[in-house]
Amino acid sequence: MKSYYSIFIVVLVFLFSSFNVYKACEYAGSNINFTKKKIEKALAVEDVNLAHYHAYKALNTIEKSKYQLKECGCDYASESIADGLKNLKFATKATSLSSTRILLNKALENTLDGLEALQEHEFHNSRYASNVLVMNTIVANNEKAAFKKPEKSELESTIDTSLEKYRESLDKIVTSVDCKVARAFAENIYLHCEQQLLRSDLTEGKKYYNLRTKEITDKALEKLKDCN
Numbered sequence: 001m002k003s004y005y006s007i008f009i010v011v012l013v014f015l016f017s018s019f020n021v022y023k024a025c026e027y028a029g030s031n032i033n034f035t036k037k038k039i040e041k042a043l044a045v046e047d048v049n050l051a052h053y054h055a056y057k058a059l060n061t062i063e064k065s066k067y068q069l070k071e072c073g074c075d076y077a078s079e080s081i082a083d084g085l086k087n088l089k090f091a092t093k094a095t096s097l098s099s100t101r102i103l104l105n106k107a108l109e110n111t112l113d114g115l116e117a118l119q120e121h122e123f124h125n126s127r128y129a130s131n132v133l134v135m136n137t138i139v140a141n142n143e144k145a146a147f148k149k150p151e152k153s154e155l156e157s158t159i160d161t162s163l164e165k166y167r168e169s170l171d172k173i174v175t176s177v178d179c180k181v182a183r184a185f186a187e188n189i190y191l192h193c194e195q196q197l198l199r200s201d202l203t204e205g206k207k208y209y210n211l212r213t214k215e216i217t218d219k220a221l222e223k224l225k226d227c228n
Helices: 002-044 048-072 075-093 097-119 127-140 154-176 179-197 204-223
Strands: none
Touching: 002 048, 002 075, 002 097, 002 179, 002 204, 048 075, 048 097, 075 097, 154 179, 154 204, 179 204
C-alpha cells in the first residue's frame, strides 16, 4: 500500500510539473512569435534607424522570454533563439540598411527555427521528453497506463467559459462592421495581449486569459485578412 502511495505522489508531482512545462512552452512560443513580427517590420522599412528600432524591440522580447524558454526546457528552441539574439545584436550595430537586412534575415531564420522547435518540443531530447520517458518507466513497472495531458484547472475552465461571450461578440463585429474598422479593432486587442504576455509579473490566470484572448482574436483576424 505504501509503495502505491509513493507512486501516486511521484505521478502527481510529474503531472503538475509537466503541465507547467507545457504552459511555459506555450507562453514562450507566443513571445517568440511577437519577436518574429518585429523582425518582419524591421525588414519592411526603408530607413536604417527605423530598422534598428524594430530590431531592438525584437531583441528585448527575446530577453524577456528567457525565463519561459528555460522553464520549457527545449534545447533546440533555446539554441536557435540564442543565435537569433546574436544576429539581432549585430543588426543593431550595422551601419548600412543592406548589412542590417542580411543580419535581420538570419535572425528571422533563427526565430522561425525556434518556433518550429517549440511546436515539436515533446519529440526532442529535452527536459519534457525526459520526464515522459521517466513517467512511462514508472508506470510500466507497476501498472501500464497512457500518459495524458493534465486536465484544465477550474480557473482555466472558468476563463474559457467567460471568453465564449467575447468570441460571440467578436464574430458579430467581423460579420456586421466595416472590414477595416473590424480589423483595426481586432489588431489592437491582439497587440495588447501580446504586450501583456511579455510581462513577468502576470499571474497564471492573467497569462492564460491573454493567451486565449489572443488565440480567439487571431482566428477573427484570419477571417479579415482580405481587407483592402
